[in-house]
Structure formats: C-alpha cells, structure tokens
Amino acid sequence: xxxxxxxxxxxxxxxxxxxxxxxxxxxxxxxxxxxxxxxxxxxxxxxxxxxxxxxxxxxxxxxxxxxxxxxxxxxxxxxxxxxxxxxxxxxxxxxxxxxxxxxxxxxxxxxxxxxxxxxxxxxxxxxxxxxxxxxxxxxxxxxxxxxxxxxxxxxxxxxxxxxxxxxxxxxxxxxxxxxxxxxxxxxxxxxxxxxxxxxxxxxxxxxxxxxxxxxxxxxxxxxxxxxxxxxxxxxxxxxxxxxxxxxxxxxxxxxxxxxxxxxxxxxxxxxxxxxxxxxxxxxxxxxxxxxxxxxxxxxxxxxxxxxxxxxxxxxxxxxxxxxxxxxxxxxxxxxxxxxxxxxxxxxxxxxxxxxxxxxxxxxxxxxxxxxxxxxxxxxxxxxxxxxxxxxxxxxxxxxxxxxxxxxxxxxxxxxxxxxxxxxxxxxxxx
Amino acid sequence: xxxxxxxxxxxxxxxxxxxxxxxxxxxxxxxxxxxxxxxxxxxxxxxxxxxxxxxxxxxxxxxxxxxxxxxxxxxxxxxxxxxxxxxxxxxxxxxxxxxxxxxxxxxxxxxxxxxxxxxxxxxxxxxxxxxxxxxxxxxxxxxxxxxxxxxxxxxxxxxxxxxxxxxxxxxxxxxxxxxxxxxxxxxxxxxxxxxxxxxxxxxxxxxxxxxxxxxxxxxxxxxxxxxxxxxxxxxxxxxxxxxxxxxxxxxxxxxxxxxxxxxxxxxxxxxxxxxxxxxxxxxxxxxxxx
Numbered sequence: 154x155x156x157x158x159x160x161x162x163x164x165x166x167x168x169x170x171x172x173x174x175x176x177x178x179x180x181x182x183x184x185x186x187x188x189x190x191x192x193x194x195x196x197x198x199x200x201x202x203x204x205x206x207x208x209x210x211x212x213x214x215x216x217x218x219x220x221x222x223x224x225x226x227x228x229x230x231x232x233x234x235x236x237x238x239x240x241x242x243x244x245x246x247x248x249x250x251x252x253x254x255x256x257x258x259x260x261x262x263x264x265x266x267x268x269x270x271x272x273x274x275x276x277x278x279x280x281x282x283x284x285x286x287x288x289x290x291x292x293x294x295x296x297x298x299x300x301x302x303x304x305x306x307x308x309x310x311x312x313x314x315x316x317x318x319x320x321x322x323x324x325x326x327x328x329x330x331x332x333x334x335x336x337x338x339x340x341x342x343x344x345x346x347x348x349x350x351x352x353x354x355x356x357x358x359x360x361x362x363x364x365x366x367x368x369x370x371x372x373x374x375x376x377x378x379x380x381x382x383x384x385x386x387x388x389x390x391x392x393x394x395x396x397x398x399x400x401x402x403x404x405x406x407x408x409x410x411x412x413x414x415x416x417x418x419x420x421x422x423x424x425x426x427x428x429x430x431x432x433x434x435x436x437x438x439x440x441x442x443x444x445x446x447x448x449x450x451x452x453x454x455x456x457x458x459x460x461x462x463x464x465x466x467x468x469x470x471x472x473x474x475x476x477x478x479x480x481x482x483x484x485x486x487x488x489x490x491x492x493x494x495x496x497x498x499x500x501x502x503x504x505x506x507x508x509x510x511x512x513x514x515x516x517x518x519x520x521x522x523x524x525x526x527x528x529x530x531x532x533x534x535x536x537x538x539x540x541x542x543x544x545x546x547x548x549x550x551x552x553x554x555x556x557x558x559x560x561x562x563x564x565x566x567x568x569x570x571x572x573x574x575x576x577x578x579x580x581x582x583x
Numbered sequence: 584x585x586x587x588x589x590x591x592x593x594x595x596x597x598x599x600x601x602x603x604x605x606x607x608x609x610x611x612x613x614x615x616x617x618x619x620x621x622x623x624x625x626x627x628x629x630x631x632x633x634x635x636x637x638x639x640x641x642x643x644x645x646x647x648x649x650x651x652x653x654x655x656x657x658x659x660x661x662x663x664x665x666x667x668x669x670x671x672x673x674x675x676x677x678x679x680x681x682x683x684x685x686x687x688x689x690x691x692x693x694x695x696x697x698x699x700x701x702x703x704x705x706x707x708x709x710x711x712x713x714x715x716x717x718x719x720x721x722x723x724x725x726x727x728x729x730x731x732x733x734x735x736x737x738x739x740x741x742x743x744x745x746x747x748x749x750x751x752x753x754x755x756x757x758x759x760x761x762x763x764x765x766x767x768x769x770x771x772x773x774x775x776x777x778x779x780x781x782x783x784x785x786x787x788x789x790x791x792x793x794x795x796x797x798x799x800x801x802x803x804x805x806x807x808x809x810x811x812x813x814x815x816x817x818x819x820x821x822x823x824x825x826x827x828x829x830x831x832x833x834x835x836x837x838x839x840x841x842x843x844x845x846x847x848x849x850x851x852x853x854x855x856x857x858x859x860x861x862x863x864x865x866x867x868x869x870x871x872x873x
Contacts, residue, residue, distance in 0.1 A: 200700045201800060208700065337845060367844040369804045371795060374595040374725075375839040382588040396702050399796050407712065407722050408591070424704040 191227065191234040191499050193489075194257035194266035195482065196250060196277065199242035202368070205395040205420055206269050206291070207242075209474060210482040214238050214267075216465050217483035220457075227490045230497040236486070239263055247276030254280035264499035265489055267482050270295040270305075271339045278303070287501035289485050291478065293536075294343040296529035297579040302505060305525075305534040307484045307517060309557060311344035311392055312528075313539035314417055315351040315564075316555035317438045320541040321387070321415060322355030324552075328386040328413055330358045334376060334401070335391035337365035344392035344417060346571040352389075353571075354564040360385055366397075373397070377404035390416035395476070399425060406433050415439070419544065420476040426547045437544040441477040448551035453519035453538070456484055484517040488535075491515070518554060527565060528572065530579040584841065590719045592840045593833075598725045600832035601732035602787045606805055607812040607824040608736060609783035613661075615756035615819040616776035617669050619679035623687035624809065625802025627781045631657045631788025632797035633694055636703045639792075646708035650789040657785025658778045665777035670770070687802065694799035702796040728790045735783065736825060743821070752776060756819060808835075811851055815858045817868020827866065830854075 195214060197207030218236045226233040239261045241253035250273030257263045258280065266281070268274060270290030281288045281302050290296070293305035293312065321328060331352055335341030345363045352359050360383040366376055380388060388405055390398055398416055405414065406429040419425065419439040426434050442449060444463035449456070456462070459480070466479055488508060493499050496507035508514060513522050514535045521537025538554040561568070572578050584592075606628055613621045621627075634653035638644040644652075668686060672678035712722040743749035754762040755772040763769055788797075795801060812831050816823025831851060838847035858866060 200695065202798070204700045364843060365845070367848055369807075369848070370844050371801070371804050372595070372599055374598070375592065375836045376844065378588060378591045378595060379840045382585060382591075396796065396798065399702065399704075400794075403794075408720050409714075409718065421704070427706055428704065 189226075189232055189234045190237050191229070191493075192237050192239050192261055192263045193486070194254075194261065194263035195238050195240040196243050196253045196257060196266050196273075197240075197269040197482075198245040198273075199240065201244045202394055202396050203245040203269070203271075205476055206478045207245075209470075209476040210267075210269075210478040211238065211240055212470050212474070213462075213466060213479045213481070213483040214486065216462060216469065217486050221486075221490065227493060229493050229499060234499075236490075243268070243273045243276075245269075245271070245273055247273050250274070250276035251280060253277070254284075254286075258284045258286050264493075264501065265289070265504070267485055269478070274303075285501060287489075287505050289489075291481055292340065293525060293529060293534035294339070294577065296525055296531055296533050297582065298530040301531065301533070302501065303533060304505065304508065306488045306508065306514065307481045307535070308478075309534055309536050309539065310340075311347040311417065312534075312536065312557055312561075312568075313440055314344060314347045314392070315354070315560045315568075316539050316553075316557060317415055317440055317541050318348065318351035318355050318357070319555055319560060320553055321413070321438055322357060325413065328357065330360050330383075330385045331387035331389050331415075332360050332364070332380045332383050332385040333389040333391055334364040334366060334380060335393055336368045336370075336397060338368060340392050340394075341365060342575050343572065343577040346575045346577050347568065348389050348391055349571040350564060350567040351560075353567050354560070357387065363391075370397070373400040373404045374408075377401060377408055377410075381405070381408055381410055385412065387413045387415060390414065392417040395420040399428070402434075402437075403428050406430075413438070418477045419542075419549070421473055422544060422549060423473050423547070426544070431547040434544045434547065439542050439549075440539065441549075442540050442542050442551045443475060443549045444480055446549070446551050448540070448554075451554075453554070454517065455487070455515040455519065456480065456517045457487065480517070487517075488514060522558065524558065528568065528579070587716055587718045588840065590716060592837055594719060594721045594725075595840070596833040596836035598721075598728055599836055600829040601729045602791055603808060603812060603832050604736060604825050604828035605728075605732050605783045605787035607809045607816070607828050608739065608821055609780035609787075610806075610809045611813045611816070611819060611821055611824040612752075612776050612783075613780035614813065615821075616752060617665070617673075617679070617773055618676050618759075619669055619672075619683065620676075620810075621664075621683045621780070622680060622806060623664070623683040623690060623802075624780075624784055625804075625806030626687040626690035627657050627660060627784040627802075628788040628805050629694060629797065629799065629802040630660060630690060631785030632705075632792040632795070632801065633698060633703070633788075634785070635789045635792040636698060636705055636797055639708070640703065640705045646793075650786060653789030654782045654786040657788070658782035660785075661777040661779075661781025662774055664781070665773050669777070670773065673769075673773075691799045691802075698797075698799070700799060702798045704796060705793040707793045724793055728787075728794075731786060731790055735786065739779065739783075740821075748775060808851070811855045813865075815855050815865055817865025820865065820867035823865055823867030 198204045199208050222235045226235045243250040243253050254277040266288045270292035274295045288303045291308040292310050335345050415438040444459040449459040492504045492508035496503045516535045516537050519538045521535045523532045524536040525534040526532050536557050540551045541553050542549050543552050610624045631653040634656050635649045639649035668682040707724050709723045751767045812827045816827035835847045838850050
C-alpha cells in the first residue's frame with residue numbers, strides 16, 4: 154500500500170531543521186536535568202497583623218520564580234534548577250517559626266530560608282545554627298555575632314530611616330520639632346532609636362519621650378490627641394505596622410493636623426489618600442517606592458526589570474496590593490541565585506561565602522557593602538543607598554537615593570547612643 | 584494637661600465608652616440569660632464590621648442601610664448560635680464556653696476566606712466633624728456611635744422594664760427554674776437574648792468599621808475589654824456593664840493620653856483585681872447571677 158503522504162529526503166531535512174530551530178527558540182536557555190528543583194523556604198507571617206510584611210513578599214516570589222523558571226531556571230554548577238518556594242506561616246510567633254524552620258529543613262529539604270525576622274527569629278535561630286542553614290531576614294536588628302548564618306541582604310531596617318529624615322532636613326529646614334510613636338516590640342524599638350538619632354543629627358528636636366503603644370491598641374484617637382497636644386512640626390510614625398499607620402494617619406487628619414508626616418512605610422497608601430485626601434497626604438515621606446517609578450530605571454538599580462515586575466504584580470494581585478515587601482524577598486533571591494551560581498552548589502555555608510566575596514554585593518538599589526559590625530557585631534547586612542519616597546499628587550515618587558554609610562560615617566555615635574538607651578545594641582538584646 | 588487636650592480626651596473617652604457599652608451589654612445579656620460566657624462575642628462584632636465592608640465599601644450600598652443589615656445579620660447569627668451551639672449544651676456552661684471558642688475560630692476563618700487576612704479599608708460615610716474650642720474635634724462618624732449607643736441602650740432598658748418580653752428575660756436571668764415554673768419559655772427567652780446581645784455587638788462593629796479598618800482578628804482585644812467590664816460591673820448586671828464601660832473607657836483613655844496605653848491596660852486589670860478583692864460579685868453583681 155502506498156501512502157498518500159510521501160516525503161523527500163530534502164523535505165525531511167528541511168522540516169527537521171525548522172522544528173529544531175523552533176524548539177531552540179522556545180526552549181529555555183539550559184535544559185533541565187530531569188527537571189531538577191531547588192526548594193527555598195519562605196517562613197514569614199502570612200496571616201495576622203504582620204501579614205502585610207509577609208504575604209505580599211510571597212506573591213512577589215511567585216513572579217520571580219515564574220520568570221526565572223521560564224528563563225531556564227537557576228544555573229548551579231553544570232545543572233539548571235527550577236526554583237520552588239515552600240511557604241510556612243509563622244504568624245509572627247517564635248514557636249511557630251521554630252516549627253516552620255524544622256519542617257522546611259527536615260521535611261521539605263529547602264536550601265535557603267527567607268524570613269521577615271523580628272520577634273519570630275529567636276524561635277528559628279537555634280534551628281538555623283544546628284542545621285547550618287542559611288537564613289535571611291528583612292531586619293538587620295536580628296543580626297548578632299552568634300548567628301553567622303543569618304544575613305540581611307536586602308532591607309536594612311531600621312537604618313535606612315535616617316535617609317528620610319536627612320532628606321527632610323535638607324529640603325524642609327523650617328521643620329524644627331517632631332513627635333515619635335511606635336508599637337512596643339522588636340520592630341518599633343530599634344526604629345525609634347534610629348529616628349531619634351536621625352532627628353538629632355538633623356537638628357530637629359523630639360518633643361517629649363517617644364510613645365510606645367501596646368500592639369493591642371484599637372483606638373488611636375487618644376494617642377494622636379496626645380501627640381498633637383505637643384504641637385509638633387513633624388509626626389513620625391516610625392515602623393508602625395500598616396494596621397496602625399492607617400488609623401494613626403486617619404486620626405491625624407480628623408484631628409486637624411496640618412504638618413509633616415514621616416513613616417518607615419506607607420503600605421497601601423492609595424487607601425490612605427482615599428480616607429483622607431490628596432492634599433493631606435501630599436509630601437508624606439516614607440522609604441518604599443512603587444517599582445513603576447521612572448527613577449527605578451537608573452543605572453545603579455540592580456533589580457531586574459522593576460517596572461515590568463510592578464506591572465505584573467498589579468496585574469496578578471491588584472493595584473492596591475503593592476507593599477513595602479512585595480519586591481524584597483525576590484531581590485534576596487537574586488542575590489542567592491547569583492551566589493549559588495558562583496559557588497556551584499546550594500550548600501548553605503558555601504553560598505554564604507560566595508555571597509560575601511569581596512565584602513560587597515549588588516543590593517537592589519546599587520552596589521553595597523557587607524556592613525554592621527559596630528551595630529550588630531557582625532558584617533552581615535548589605536548596606537548602601539536607599540530611596541526617599543514622598544507622596545505627590547496621590548502617588549509615591551522617589552525623591553532621592555541617599556547613602557546610609559555616608560550618614561553613618563558622620564553620625565554613628567548618635568545611633569549607638571540611642572540604640573544603647575533603648576537596649577537595642579546586639580550585646581544588650583536578650 | 585491643657586483645656587483643649589482635656590476636652591478632646593473627654594470626647595475620645597465618650598466614644599470609647601459608647602462602643603464598649605454596646606458590646607459589654609450584649610455580652611452580659613447573653614451571660615445573664617444563657618449562663619454562657621460567649622467568647623465569640625468579639626467575632627460577632629467583627630461580623631458586623633464585615634457586613635459594612637461587604638455592602639457599603641465593596642458594593643456601594645448606603646452606609647446606614649449597611650449598618651442596619653449588620654445589626655440584623657449578626658442578630659440572626661446569634662439566633663443560629665443559640666440553636667446550634669448553646670441549646671444542646673444548656674446544662675453544660677463549660678461546654679458552651681468551649682463551643683463559643685470553636686465558633687470564634689470558624690468566624691475568623693470565614694472572614695479570612697471571604698475577605699483575606701489583611702485589614703479592609705472602609706471609607707468614612709462623611710468627613711464632617713464638630714469642632715469645639717478651636718481644636719476639640721468630634722467627627723460625625725464617631726458621633727453616630729455615641730448616638731446609637733444612647734438610643735439603643737435606652738430602648739433596651741425600656742424594653743426590659745416595660746414589656747412582657749423584657750420581664751421574661753429578666754426573670755430568666757434571675758432564676759431560670761422559677762421562670763419555667765411560671766410558664767415562661769426558656770427557648771424563647773434564650774433566642775431573644777442571643778438576638779439582642781449579638782445584634783448589639785453587630786451594630787457596634789458595623790458603626791465602627793470606618794474607624795477601625797476591619798481585620799478578621801479585630802474581635803480579640805474587644806472581648807478582653809468587655810470581659811473586664813462585665814467582671815467589674817458584676818456578671819449579669821446590665822446597669823453595671825453600662826456604668827463600668829463609661830468608667831473603664833474614661834480611665835483607659837485618660838491614662839493613655841497622660842501616660843501610655845500599656846499602663847492603661849495595667850490600670851484596667853488592676854481595677855478588675857481590686858474590685859474582685861473588695862467585692863467578688865462585682866460592683867453591681869448579686870451573689871447569684873441576676
């Protein structure tokens with residue numbers, strides 16, 4: 154029987170070449186060796202009051218993984234690995250962080266664990282030490298000489314807060330007095346110390362003692378009445394959680410505050426604009442840009458396609474869902490993938506060594522140095538420039554990138570003084 | 584303390600007293616009639632707030648219609664709790680308490696599944712405010728809570744004292760067995776108590792939703808404060824719940840303003856401890872629940 158479909162040798166070769174070429178175009182850069190996968194642990198609050206600094210980060214990681222995996226994965230040694238995130242909700246609780254760390258390392262076989270840090274870190278620290286696992290935190294105030302496998306390669310909270318105050322002093326010299334408030338916890342205290350140092354360096358008087366409020370506070374009217382009674386030029390909301398920043402700002406608006414506001418974060422600020430007004434929020438200073446900001450395309454910014462990342466995030470999760478941490482864990486993954494690639498292994502200690510080679514690294518906002526010995530007892534924080542952001546006509550806009558090490562060189566004594574006063578130096582922490 | 588700060592603090596405390604009284608009176612009514620400490624009461628408050636999120640913030644319904652819906656919805660939720668949880672466990676107060684804890688977790692989970700873990704933004708229904716003395720501010724949004732508390736609690740007081748159903752509720756609260764012997768229906772009074780108690784928490788949550796940015800976990804601190812209030816006021820005493828709500832709110836707000844909130848919480852707990860030492864039944868409590 155003769156087939157209706159015959160094919161000549163020339164046709165066969167041409168077709169095969171075309172198919173091969175097409176496959177080449179659509180194939181990833183590396184062939185996956187039996188679909189090798191490297192698992193990364195994500196141990197952060199996904200529910201509860203602090204979830205605004207966990208969940209959006211995991212959402213950002215999903216974009217990061219989709220992009221990297223579509224591009225062939227992470228090349229480590231001679232192999233390419235797909236990246237898979239395994240999440241565990243620590244609910245911002247140390248005991249749950251401990252359980253999560255054990256599960257991620259022992260059961261899920263992750264090679265790196267990213268945390269928000271803060272109160273849960275002491276729960277996970279013994280596991281990191283025992284299992285020799287590389288952990289990252291967004292809070293360098295977790296660092297100490299006892300925890301060599303904990304790094305802060307992205308966010309340098311609370312040290313970057315000095316840049317906002319410095320910018321304010323340079324651009325609005327008429328502002329002379331401030332009041333400071335924060336929730337009474339491991340995020341609030343070192344941040345208050347930082348703001349106190351920054352205000353002192355800038356010649357801005359802090360009226361009265363900083364106000365530490367109970368994290369269980371639900372009605373912020375009395376707190377704001379107290380602050381406004383001091384008639385400050387600046388209200389500093391420190392590193393309050395989003396669930397506190399919003400009612401505090403709303404109270405400031407309702408009680409008729411007309412001055413300057415500054416805060417570490419202004420997550421979901423569109424809602425603040427909606428609740429108050431564009432006019433009230435005009436000039437509100439904080440430290441976290443939207444990544445669609447044209448200034449994010451500056452040459453020194455190391456984050457991969459920030460505008461596209463922001464647009465993809467908004468497309469997937471909604472416009473008002475972008476937060477301070479949406480990009481941060483993804484940025485840490487850039488550093489980890491680069492270091493693992495250079496180390497040729499996912500073995501945690503070797504990745505850490507590769508990460509710290511030469512004492513510098515490509516932090517999201519530019520070249521930075523591994524730093525922190527004086528403040529944290531160990532050079533495990535990657536510190537360089539950090540943006541100052543202000544709300545202009547209802548939209549976050551980068552005003553400047555300012556150098557944290559440059560500020561430190563001039564005012565380290567002030568920072569250490571205030572950290573000591575609030576028992577926040579590494580050797581004072583329990 | 585300047586006069587301006589003093590009067591602003593009075594205004595702040597009046598608001599706090601109002602919403603706490605709405606919650607505490609509902610809490611105490613349920614305890615009085617059912618004999619159950621309803622630890623899900625804070626979540627009923629949360630359910631009221633989320634009704635406003637769903638209807639007013641998300642769907643654009645009028646604010647007061649959404650508040651009324653919150654009152655009705657949470658009242659019905661209370662009826663369902665009575666039927667499904669508390670009635671089968673009527674002779675087992677510990678079982679009722681445990682069931683209420685289980686139910687609060689269910690309500691929190693439903694809120695998380697329906698609305699996410701993060702706080703929800705509820706725009707104020709009005710930006711208008713009253714300004715006294717050139718700086719003392721009372722927003723209309725807070726004024727609504729004060730007016731609602733006065734109106735609803737007055738109506739409840741009249742209902743309990745002037746109506747047949749109110750008498751039945753009080754009789755059951757004082758002595759359930761004697762009330763049954765007089766021909767009163769325990770089921771009916773329990774339903775009524777649960778509906779009113781839950782609805783008061785629901786309306787408090789609904790009215791304060793634009794002021795607190797609702798979260799699935801917003802009920803916990805509220806129920807802790809309510810618990811302190813009803814212990815100091817006397818378990819089962821509605822008058823005690825109202826008066827101690829005012830006392831607690833004023834002490835808490837003034838201590839917060841003059842010192843700080845943590846100290847205010849400590850003062851609240853010391854107040855409870857002191858009253859329990861001097862008068863174990865609370866300021867207005869009888870030896871048995873009344």
